[in-house]
Amino acid sequence: MTNGYQIVVCGSIVPDPLQTLEPVETPTGPALKNEMMLPAVLDPWAAHALYEAANLASKVAGSKVWLVSAGPKAKLQQVMMTIAQRVSFELVPVDSSASGFADAHATAALLADTIQSIAGLDRARMLVFGGWESASRGAGATMQLVGERLQILDQFQGVDQLTVQADGSLEVLERIEGGRHQVSVCQGPPALFGWATGNLPEPRNNPQVGMANMRTVMPALQKAKSVPLAAGGLHFLSATPPKQQRQTRVVKDLSPDQIAQELAEWIGK
Amino acid sequence: MSDASPEHVTIERQQMSIDIACVGFGPAMGGFLTTLNRSLLNEDGSVRLESAVSPGQPLQVVCYERADGLGFGVSGVVTRARGIRASFPDVDLTQVPMSVEVKKEELIYLLDPIRASRRSFTFKLADRVLRSLSFIFGVKHDAFELPYTPPFMQKHHGLVLSLGQFNQWVSDQVAASGMVQIWPGMPVAEPLIEGDAVTGVRLADQGTDLQGRPDAGFTPGMDLFAPLTVVGDGPVGAVGRNIDARLGMPEGHQHTEWALGMKMVVELRENSGLEPGTVLHTIGFPEPEIFGFLYVHPGNLASVGIFVPSWFRSPIRTGYRYLQHLMLHPYLWRYLEGATLKSWGAKSLQESGRHGEPFLAGNGYARIGEGSGSTNVLAGSGVDEAWTTGVQLAEAVIELAEQKRAFTRENLEATYVRRRRQSWVDDESKVAADSRNGFQKGVVTGMIGMAIAGMTGGRFALRARPNPKSSVLASLEEAYGSRIPPTELKQIQEECAAKGVSLHDRIMDRCGWPPIPMDGKLFISHQDALLMGGGVQAPPGYANHVCFPRQEICRACETKLCLEMCSGQAITRGEDGVPAFDREKCVYCGACLWNCQADANTDDKKGNIEFKAGAGGLHSTLN
Numbered sequence: 001m002t003n004g005y006q007i008v009v010c011g012s013i014v015p016d017p018l019q020t021l022e023p024v025e026t027p028t029g030p031a032l033k034n035e036m037m038l039p040a041v042l043d044p045w046a047a048h049a050l051y052e053a054a055n056l057a058s059k060v061a062g063s064k065v066w067l068v069s070a071g072p073k074a075k076l077q078q079v080m081m082t083i084a085q086r087v088s089f090e091l092v093p094v095d096s097s098a099s100g101f102a103d104a105h106a107t108a109a110l111l112a113d114t115i116q117s118i119a120g121l122d123r124a125r126m127l128v129f130g131g132w133e134s135a136s137r138g139a140g141a142t143m144q145l146v147g148e149r150l151q152i153l154d155q156f157q158g159v160d161q162l163t164v165q166a167d168g169s170l171e172v173l174e175r176i177e178g179g180r181h182q183v184s185v186c187q188g189p190p191a192l193f194g195w196a197t198g199n200l201p202e203p204r205n206n207p208q209v210g211m212a213n214m215r216t217v218m219p220a221l222q223k224a225k226s227v228p229l230a231a232g233g234l235h236f237l238s239a240t241p242p243k244q245q246r247q248t249r250v251v252k253d254l255s256p257d258q259i260a261q262e263l264a265e266w267i268g269k
Numbered sequence: 270m271s272d273a274s275p276e277h278v279t280i281e282r283q284q285m286s287i288d289i290a291c292v293g294f295g296p297a298m299g300g301f302l303t304t305l306n307r308s309l310l311n312e313d314g315s316v317r318l319e320s321a322v323s324p325g326q327p328l329q330v331v332c333y334e335r336a337d338g339l340g341f342g343v344s345g346v347v348t349r350a351r352g353i354r355a356s357f358p359d360v361d362l363t364q365v366p367m368s369v370e371v372k373k374e375e376l377i378y379l380l381d382p383i384r385a386s387r388r389s390f391t392f393k394l395a396d397r398v399l400r401s402l403s404f405i406f407g408v409k410h411d412a413f414e415l416p417y418t419p420p421f422m423q424k425h426h427g428l429v430l431s432l433g434q435f436n437q438w439v440s441d442q443v444a445a446s447g448m449v450q451i452w453p454g455m456p457v458a459e460p461l462i463e464g465d466a467v468t469g470v471r472l473a474d475q476g477t478d479l480q481g482r483p484d485a486g487f488t489p490g491m492d493l494f495a496p497l498t499v500v501g502d503g504p505v506g507a508v509g510r511n512i513d514a515r516l517g518m519p520e521g522h523q524h525t526e527w528a529l530g531m532k533m534v535v536e537l538r539e540n541s542g543l544e545p546g547t548v549l550h551t552i553g554f555p556e557p558e559i560f561g562f563l564y565v566h567p568g569n570l571a572s573v574g575i576f577v578p579s580w581f582r583s584p585i586r587t588g589y590r591y592l593q594h595l596m597l598h599p600y601l602w603r604y605l606e607g608a609t610l611k612s613w614g615a616k617s618l619q620e621s622g623r624h625g626e627p628f629l630a631g632n633g634y635a636r637i638g639e640g641s642g643s644t645n646v647l648a649g650s651g652v653d654e655a656w657t658t659g660v661q662l663a664e665a666v667i668e669l670a671e672q673k674r675a676f677t678r679e680n681l682e683a684t685y686v687r688r689r690r691q692s693w694v695d696d697e698s699k700v701a702a703d704s705r706n707g708f709q710k711g712v713v714t715g716m717i718g719m720a721i722a723g724m725t726g727g728r729f730a731l732r733a734r735p736n737p738k739s740s741v742l743a744s745l746e747e748a749y750g751s752r753i754p755p756t757e758l759k760q761i762q763e764e765c766a767a768k769g770v771s772l773h774d775r776i777m778d779r780c781g782w783p784p785i786p787m788d789g790k791l792f793i794s795h796q797d798a799l800l801m802g803g804g805v806q807a808p809p810g811y812a813n814h815v816c817f818p819r820q821e822i823c824r825a826c827e828t829k830l831c832l833e834m835c836s837g838q839a840i841t842r843g844e845d846g847v848p849a850f851d852r853e854k855c856v857y858c859g860a861c862l863w864n865c866q867a868d869a870n871t872d873d874k875k876g877n878i879e880f881k882a883g884a885g886g887l888h889s890t891l892n
Contacts, residue, residue: 016888019888020801081444204810207455
């Protein structure tokens with residue numbers, strides 16, 4: 001790889017899961033209560049995809065990372081203030097919905113169209129990264145659909161490790177059942193990788209990286225196009241959120257066995 | 270790096286030069302950056318305030334905040350919002366989430382319905398008189414609504430705010446311009462000082478173990494050099510305190526008065542009877558010294574909280590359980606029954622006011638906000654004052670930058686300090702200066718002192734200066750000896766020490782405080798509040814920010830107030846008598862810092878808690 005990779009990361013943003021997330025019905029369909037009040041973060045799979053992309057780019061000279069992210073502009077801005085000081089990337093923002101109630105097909109179409117619009121992107125050097133289960137309510141569908149729309153045949157999901165071999169081929173570890181990995185090798189770009197959690201630690205905050213990123217991030221955000229999902233034609237008629245399961249009870253002097261027994265009974269209900 | 274092992278780390282500390290380094294993002298920094306941001310460019314887009322480090326570019330302004338997000342601040346805010354409104358003359362600030370105009374304001378004396386609080390003779394007498402003459406005074410729900418709120422307390426036509434939502438909104442406005450960078454999750458370890466000048470700041474080391482030793486991924490904190498460092502890191506911020514320690518405080522000024530503010534944001538039941546904009550101030554319960562509040566936001570949300578002051582003599586001073594008892598008081602419970610906890614948080618308040626004011630400016634630095642002594646201790650108002658000091662500094666910086674004058678002490682005093690001295694913030698600070706003197710002698714004396722100062726515009730006040738710290742706190746025996754026999758007290762102490770827990774629950778149970786009816790909804794355990802209400806986080810790779818450097822002092826300390834007062838139960842009894850610290854529970858309230866008694870009880874008068882810069886903390890934007 002003489003000219004380096006062009007790595008496009010699909011960065012799915014979600015409300016900070018540490019906040020109280022409460023599904024509600026609104027006149028326009030299901031939503032999270034006060035979603036715009038909640039801080040946003042990259043979902044954990046997408047975050048690891050970004051860190052892996054930056055790590056790969058740092059090892060292969062001439063590589064570049066784009067971060068394609070769709071969401072309300074204000075929320076994208078908040079997320080950038082956190083992640084833009086960790087790794088270098090060029091942001092390609094789309095002012096759109098990032099609700100947990102977005103549809104995987106509509107989201108994939110938006111992401112694929114945006115990736116295709118990146119000027120200077122060379123398909124022969126392109127690797128598409130994203131979160132394995134991102135933007136799909138855990139179904140793992142969106143990145144596959146992005147790959148299909150981009151006509152990328154080499155797709156890997158649940159990726160924990162990507163290694164560039166001496167001959168330029170890519171060795172990929174994908175998660176399979178039983179806590180094991182499937183080892184595959186593909187010749188090289190173009191390829192798509194839906195990342196699980198990988199093995200890299202979260203990068204340290206680096207003010208110099210932040211300063212450099214922000215020179216391009218904020219202008220990109222200011223120019224972000226507003227694109228409704230499915231041209232505004234996406235409507236959920238209903239949604240059934242999972243029942244809240246948390247219960248608090250103060251107990252004293254219970255043995256670990258008794259606590260385990262109670263937990264097992266509670267889970268079984 | 271010459272060797273990958275942590276023992277052989279030789280990573281060079283990076284350096285960067287900018288024009289203005291800002292420490293801490295709160296209302297004061299919000300005011301500063303909002304004002305400065307609008308003046309960096311001319312209307313035609315050309316540079317108005319040119320950078321010295323990047324010629325041709327506007328001033329390079331970078332702000333670092335410890336918390337993981339810019340909306341994770343904590344405060345129970347009802348404010349007159351004079352300064353804030355002046356900054357946004359064309360904006361309807363009630364559009365900021367959770368904000369609403371103050372519609373109704375009441376001051377309520379809460380009687381003790383369970384007769385467990387530590388009431389003086391005066392308070393017991395007041396309760397008795399009010400109960401027996403309830404038909405005259407209109408006492409209902411064990412409470413007396415005072416017919417009058419003193420003018421100095423009134424916030425009529427002001428705003429009820431969520432500080433978290435307000436900070437988030439302000440930061441969104443500022444950052445959207447792309448002219449100013451604000452970075453959360455980046456603690457500032459200390460100021461860089463050369464001689465009497467602050468030359469910048471050093472960021473906290475990353476990739477360390479809990480003792481601060483290099484570990485995997487070690488990255489020394491960067492040195493940022495700047496002609497001006499703006500210090501707005503609050504009352505317990507590492508940079509502000511470091512400057513105070515190294516460059517000194519004005520003669521006679523010291524931080525003697527503190528309070529812990531603890532609050533919950535709750536979702537009220539439908540038809541609770543409370544209208545948005547309602548502001549209730551309470552006195553008298555759960556202890557006479559503990560003031561409470563309930564502010565009603567839009568969207569059926571309310572903030573309810575308490576203030577535990579440093580002059581509260583009891584060594585049993587946990588905020589969490591007292592806050593729960595406040596909510597259970599019949600006067601508030603009729604509103605709060607059926608409510609659900611949404612968020613929780615705590616912070617220290619620097620309540621020395623003018624007497625705790627540091628040097629506001631020096632060579633290369635300026636102080637704004639609560640850490641600069643801006644809080645009005647008579648009005649109980651800090652956010653608007655903090656915001657305004659930030660605006661004043663920004664105006665001064667604009668003036669100096671336009672005239673290409675350096676950020677020296679003389680120039681900053683002639684611009685920033687002059688503006689502040691000529692403003693309502695300073696005028697009202699003078700009125701409030703001695704208003705709290707009386708509280709060292711008791712609640713009633715304190716309230717009389719506040720009334721005298723408030724009603725006379727500060728011309729008269731109780732002149733008693735605060736007593737030495739050592740005489741303020743009562744021993745456990747002094748505080749509870751009349752209610753619990755000494756042998757039993759000793760037994761409780763020993764049992765709690767053996768179990769490694771604080772005393773407050775046992776003592777309060779013994780004194781007749783009823784158990785909290787845990788329902789998993791509004792009333793949850795203190796530990797669950799960290800998870801469900803605060804989402805407390807401690808990113809890995811940072812050192813412990815609370816340390817006990819002289820362990821022999823902690824071993825000899827009987828009160829261990831740091832442990833009793835810890836808002837997140839992050840400080841517990843260690844095995845050898847030295848408190849243990851768990852940074853994953855710390856909410857950065859800083860109460861341990863001012864509750865440590867070592868400065869009063871040791872020969873060198875130094876406290877024994879190091880409260881350093883750290884990352885993380887509360888993770889809720891509703892506070």
